[in-house]
Amino acid sequence: MLHRFHLHRRTWYPWLFIGLATVANAAGYTLLQPAKSFDLFILITGATAGFVHFLYSQHHQETQLFVTLFKSFNERYDKLNEKLNAIVSRDKEALLSPENVKTLYDYFNLCAEEHLYYASGYIDHEVWLAWVQGMKYFAEDTEIRELWERELSSGSYYGFNLSVLDAVPYPHDHLARRSVKR
Helix, strand or coil, X not given: CCCXXXXXXXXXXXXXXXXXXXXXXXXXXXXXXXXXXXXXHHHHXXXXXXXXXXXXXXXXXXXXXXXXXXXXXXXXXXXXXXXXXXXXXXXXXCCCCHHHHHHHHHHHHHHHHHHHHHHCCCCCHHHHHHHHHHHHHHHCCHHHHHHHHHHHCCCCCCCCCCHHHHCCCCCCCHHHHHHCCC
């Protein structure tokens, strides 16, 4: 199973250390019946601390990568946000302009990259769900969704497809949808 990054895991490491150190020391003492039990305690506790520190350091590095990605994705989204909202609120009788299509292509690329990093385990699940709610908002527009589906058929969006959006339910009722743009 693919390792999924979760920000809240950092609180698990002290408990993991206590649990592993307790079990390892109990097993070591029971199995080995050492004459120098304190030396064995120090050895096992030190090895356990080293192992848990390694796991925590890995989580810390993943957190730093997540923060970098999160900032980058949100900065890119912020540059598109006003234009995207103008596209959604346009007169529905009007066709998408070439400028609208360019903005939407930029947005589709952003969404695909976010999905790529989420699927690779670098984006926190709760953050991904929030982003999906925003994507769903824009995909509700028939013309945007049709353009998005045509673009996705080219296969150039890192495996992203609109079924990803359809698989995630809205968090609340229909009124809540409008307030979850990102």
